[in-house]
Amino acid sequence: EAQVTQNPRYLITVTGKKLTVTCSQNMNHEYMSWYRQDPGLGLRQIYYSMNVEVTDKGDVPEGYKVSRKEKRNFPLILESPSPNQTSLYFCASSLSGRNTGELFFGEGSRLTVL
Amino acid sequence: EDQVTQSPEALRLQEGESSSLNCSYTVSGLRGLFWYRQDPGKGPEFLFTLYSAGEEKEKERLKATLTKKESFLHITAPKPEDSATYLCAVQWRGGKLIFGQGTELSVKP
Numbered sequence: 206e207a208q209v210t211q212n213p214r215y216l217i218t219v220t221g222k223k224l225t226v227t228c229s230q231n232m233n234h235e236y237m238s239w240y241r242q243d244p245g246l247g248l249r250q251i252y253y254s255m256n257v258e259v260t261d262k263g264d265v266p267e268g269y270k271v272s273r274k275e276k277r278n279f280p281l282i283l284e285s286p287s288p289n290q291t292s293l294y295f296c297a298s299s300l301s302g303r304n305t306g307e308l309f310f311g312e313g314s315r316l317t318v319l
Numbered sequence: 320e321d322q323v324t325q326s327p328e329a330l331r332l333q334e335g336e337s338s339s340l341n342c343s344y345t346v347s348g349l350r351g352l353f354w355y356r357q358d359p360g361k362g363p364e365f366l367f368t369l370y371s372a373g374e375e376k377e378k379e380r381l382k383a384t385l386t387k388k389e390s391f392l393h394i395t396a397p398k399p400e401d402s403a404t405y406l407c408a409v410q411w412r413g414g415k416l417i418f419g420q421g422t423e424l425s426v427k428p
Contacts, residue, residue, distance in 0.1 A: 209362075245420070246420075247406075247418050247419065247420045247421065248363075248406070248408075248418040250416070295363070297362070302414075305410065305414065305416055306350075306351045306352075306353040306368060306408060306410045306416055307353065307365050307368055308363070308365060309365070310362030310363045310364070311362050312360075312362050313360070313361070313362050
């Protein structure tokens with residue numbers, strides 16, 4: 206089954222404690238992206254990757270890091286989480302960077318930073 | 320400023336009561352307009368892509384249309400299982416994808 210898998214799905218952590226949200230897709234997609242979804246603000250892009258070893262900032266990259274060492278994986282790293290990073294996070298992928306509007310989304314990771 | 324606005328924010332329908340959702344945009348140089356469905360606690364699910372004014376796409380009770388400045392998602396004879404938040408996203412020629420805030424649709428039996 207084609208899917209984008211995120212882990213963990215739910216996480217409560219404390220300010221400053223480094224965490225990683227993993228994302229893996231099994232569709233051999235070139236393009237991957239991270240979004241956060243907040244009430245009243247909609248989906249906002251954090252980082253994206255056009256292919257292996259190619260990453261770039263989205264609209265709200267501050268406080269986040271990513272890496273793309275393998276085609277299937279695109280982890281999101283919060284080096285020192287703060288309460289304003291409490292949000293619902295989605296990883297998404299598409300077949301290529303030429304068609305980044307047709308996205309497959311993961312189920313989401315709900316993060317709470319105390 | 321490139322912007323995507325969806326209306327209404329919320330829509331309540333009776334089963335069988337047809338209606339339309341609107342997505343208006345001010346991006347320059349449209350590359351594509353995309354509709355998604357999002358169920359509570361789930362990630363958005365891709366529905367349609369529209370590329371040029373006059374284009375239409377259909378899937379079951381849903382029909383998406385596109386003009387030069389807006390898109391409509393028409394829902395014909397909706398059923399309770401059509402209840403969800405519908406998101407539109409616009410991609411401009413520079414490649415950036417901008418999501419609207421969504422319309423929360425509730426269909427009562």
